[in-house]
Structures are given as C-alpha cells and as structure tokens.
Amino acid sequence: MxxxxxxxxxxxxxxxxxxxxxxxxLMSYLMGMGFDCRTAKAIVETWESDExxxxxxxxxx
Numbered sequence: 001m002x003x004x005x006x007x008x009x010x011x012x013x014x015x016x017x018x019x020x021x022x023x024x025x026l027m028s029y030l031m032g033m034g035f036d037c038r039t040a041k042a043i044v045e046t047w048e049s050d051e052x053x054x055x056x057x058x059x060x061x
C-alpha cells in the first residue's frame with residue numbers, strides 16, 4: 001500500500017482532499033486484489049472519467 005499512500009501524499013497539496021483520499025482508497029483496494037500500483041492507478045483514472053460514477057456521486061472530480 002505504500003506506493004498508493006506516497007501517491008496520495010504527493011497529490012494532497014494540489015488536489016481536492018476528498019478526491020485524493022478516495023483515489024488512494026480505491027488504489028489500495030485494487031492492490032489488495034492483486035493489481036500492481038501502476039495498473040491500479042490506471043484503473044482508478046479510467047473510473048474518474050466515468051460520467052455515471054461522477055453523476056451518482058460515487059467519485060468526485
């Protein structure tokens with residue numbers, strides 16, 4: 001989980017705090033499911049562009 005946390009710490013000063021925490025949580029979940037950090041980050045980034053998730057309030061921009 002350290003790579004996901006380090007990513008969050010780098011982003012926390014430039015992005016919305018809620019957004020960063022959700023991103024780190026999702027990346028950590030995916031890493032726990034067996035994905036490497038780079039793949040987990042790529043998956044989360046595709047979710048961030050999913051209009052349904054944004055409209056339903058599951059994710060924030």
